[in-house]
Amino acid sequence: MPRTLLLIGTRKGAFFLESTDRKTWELRGPFCEGWPVYHVIHDPENGAVYAAAASEWHGQAIWRSADVGETWTHSSEGIGYDADSGRKVSKVSTLAAKDGRLLVGVEAPGIFESRDEGQTWSLLSTLDGQPGSESWDDPANQPPGHLGISALMFDGEDADRFWAIVQGVGLFETTDYSQSWTPRNRGLRADWPREHEEVGFCVHKLVRSPVDANRMYQQNHVGMHRSDDAGQTWTEITEGLPTEFGFAAATHPHDRDTFYVVPLDPGHGRMMPEGHAAVWRTRDAGSSWEALDSGLPHRDAYVGVLREAMAFDDEDDPGLYFGTSTGQVFASTDEGETWSQIADYLPAISSVEVAVIE
């Protein structure tokens, strides 16, 4: 019987939530020895689970389980800059897998690849020469929480094409597996001075519609934006949301115009406004928004949701899931109309991904 598996990265290890009916859930873990886990993914091509983790004591590594969490190995062989480069890998922030290529984005900004399922790694790109790259190693440009390459997203068809977010700089696209890059930030808003025309934007989260490859959405530091040409140009769609700030975003698996976000207080608290938890949905590509809060706490809920901490499954009646900075996981199987809390008392959650395991 197929199992729905939620892969949860937390500040103290990885956890799995498993269900055969998406109503009752079994918690497994903690995995990865309590290391801070930034992102956990499932590679449907080989069935492996990968977790990007970085211990303050023992450094960064990519953990791998080929048997859905029963056993784990880890490796960082090859993840590191030359000692004389002055650059240091402090975090492994985000993972992406396609066609036997496993990528990890790191801080200081760079992308490493593995062709042997995470056993060994080599540097693929530092986006050297891109506008902004001359200053993104400056510690002054790496405030607390900086993740370097904060997100990677493969094209659905072409493994040579993928997008990378450089935190605080912007979105970049490659179509030749990082031989060359193009900034993709045209039309984005920035409320601060910028040194370059093409970069200087703070892209938090990029998602793409599974049913329309040209339709993308992004949650930005200052606003929600939509693209109808696969990121070449962007249009702001913030109006109607309670704040312009947030991290998490998810696209409906079957409807290109339906999209979900979790607006947060833009101050340093970065919690849901006024202690009232809500996910916001548009069904018309951002022309209008509605709050979905049935089953979520309406008061005294000072929680945040981070960039990788919301995800859809792709069932006919899709399930939407998100994890909070205070260790709860919420699920909805009616497109966000109602929510159920399916886990509590976990460490602060950094990522939630979904896999269906046969």
Next chain:
Amino acid sequence: MADVRLPSTLAPLFPGLPRRLDVQAGTVRDVIDHLDHEWPGIRDRLCEPGPILRRHIHVYVNSERARLETPVANGSRVDVIAAISGG
């Protein structure tokens, strides 16, 4: 042989790694080389590129704070410590 003692956080990462073992070595670097030969990858858990010891990994030879170049003699006690912290 040096009497090498390892932190509790290291053993779960490498199957079969004991908390305490005897190692023939002339320096702390030799100790880590030996460990990495027996348990590949352990150097990355203790050292940054350079290599230098990771910031929060402390090594003591006969109770004296040591670096990779610190000599290790026959009968030396080598303590590898994951620095104590909160949180």
